[in-house]
Amino acid sequence: MKGKVIVIEGLDGSGKATQTQILFDRLLAERIKVRKVSFPDYQSPSSALVKMYLSGEFGTNPEDVNAYAAAVFYAVDRYASFKKDWGNDYADGAVILCDRYVTSNAIYQMAKVQKEDRESYLEWLSELEYEKLGVPKPDFVIYLDVPSEISQALMSKRYDGDESKKDLHERNLSYLADCAESAAFSAQRLNWSVVNCVENSQLRSMDDISTEILKLIKEKLNL
Ligand SMILES: Nc1ncnc2c1ncn2[C@@H]1O[C@H](COP(=O)(O)OP(=O)(O)OP(=O)(O)O)[C@@H](O)[C@H]1O
Ligand SMILES: [Mg+2]
Numbered sequence: 001m002k003g004k005v006i007v008i009e010g011l012d013g014s015g016k017a018t019q020t021q022i023l024f025d026r027l028l029a030e031r032i033k034v035r036k037v038s039f040p041d042y043q044s045p046s047s048a049l050v051k052m053y054l055s056g057e058f059g060t061n062p063e064d065v066n067a068y069a070a071a072v073f074y075a076v077d078r079y080a081s082f083k084k085d086w087g088n089d090y091a092d093g094a095v096i097l098c099d100r101y102v103t104s105n106a107i108y109q110m111a112k113v114q115k116e117d118r119e120s121y122l123e124w125l126s127e128l129e130y131e132k133l134g135v136p137k138p139d140f141v142i143y144l145d146v147p148s149e150i151s152q153a154l155m156s157k158r159y160d161g162d163e164s165k166k167d168l169h170e171r172n173l174s175y176l177a178d179c180a181e182s183a184a185f186s187a188q189r190l191n192w193s194v195v196n197c198v199e200n201s202q203l204r205s206m207d208d209i210s211t212e213i214l215k216l217i218k219e220k221l222n223l
Helices: 016-029 045-054 067-091 102-112 115-133 148-158 173-189 206-221
Strands: 004-010 034-038 095-099 140-145 193-196
Touching: 004 016, 004 102, 004 206, 016 034, 016 095, 016 140, 016 206, 034 067, 045 067, 067 095, 067 102, 067 115, 102 115, 102 173, 115 173, 140 206, 148 173, 193 206
Parallel strands: 004 095, 004 140, 034 095, 140 193
Antiparallel strands: none
């Protein structure tokens, strides 16, 4: 009895950790067997190359590591987490709630390839992670859509206005604009469910957003 992989995806500061935690609590309260995982797995040595990349050891621009190499850094970290941490729970039928997943490579790394190469990039990524490495395909992906002005403000709040705490993706606004575009492409191409987190130019409340997500999940997965 295989489990389900549910992914909460979105750009930096879009509320993924917040929503993953609320959903985890809500599913647990309904006695659903659920695990919460997040990527990259910064607590694990398997994230070493991701940390080197994000701190600029290979160059200070995201493009200094190409879309294929950087995706592999994230992919092996995910493989390690699957093998060591949650693969058994998944095999036992648990719902695995993921803050980011393979889908983040389809946003942040695909943003580096030419537009005409996007389709082939998505095929390469799917083959690498789902077929060759063998991490499970997600059953449902929820994309938190937050305009960059709002997510940037939330991130600054979290970092107490200290811009130096941002990693090389987070401080690069033109790269993040490319990521927003590749996210829109992936959402359509890969059937992600887009949750619009802003209403009348205001961020909706955490509870309001999470109620919508919970409803979507229950419908989709018959929970
Ligand atoms: N709906 C909301 N209303 C108000 N504040 C929010 C909302 N959702 C999240 N926040 C706040 O915004 C900040 C960013 O949220 P969070 O850390 O969940 O985002 P994230 O997508 O995980 O970010 P990152 O990509 O950087 O890991 C946090 O300080 C969080 O408390
Ligand atoms: Mg987060």
